[in-house]
Amino acid sequence: MHMLYNSDSFIVVQFEVPTAEEDTGPQLNRGGFEIVDKFARKEIFIEGALAESFQQGVQALIEDGQPSEDEIDEFIERYAMMGQQPVVMH
Structure with missing residues (x-):
C-alpha cells in the first residue's frame, strides 16, 4: 500500500x-487504486482496465508539465464520482 x-x-x-503463477511461471502483480473523496465521504476501489486508464491519465498530466493541485483534483474527481461506498471509521 502506497499513498500516492x-x-x-x-x-x-x-x-x-x-x-504467484505456477511454481515455474513469472510472478504477476494484481492491485488497484483506492480513491477517497473527503467531502462526499465516499470511496471507490478501481482495478483492471479502469485502474490502467487512471494510471495513464495521471502519467499524461505529469508529462504535460507540473499540474496544479486543482488540475489533479479535477482529474481524480472523474473517478471519485463513481464511488458509492461510504467511508467508515472504526
Missing part, C-alpha cells in the same frame, strides 16, 4: 498484491 496523493479533497492509495 493527498489533498484537501482526495486521497489516492495504490495497492499491489503479488500473486
Whole structure:
C-alpha cells in the first residue's frame, strides 16, 4: 500500500498484491487504486482496465508539465464520482 496523493479533497492509495503463477511461471502483480473523496465521504476501489486508464491519465498530466493541485483534483474527481461506498471509521 502506497499513498500516492493527498489533498484537501482526495486521497489516492495504490495497492499491489503479488500473486504467484505456477511454481515455474513469472510472478504477476494484481492491485488497484483506492480513491477517497473527503467531502462526499465516499470511496471507490478501481482495478483492471479502469485502474490502467487512471494510471495513464495521471502519467499524461505529469508529462504535460507540473499540474496544479486543482488540475489533479479535477482529474481524480472523474473517478471519485463513481464511488458509492461510504467511508467508515472504526
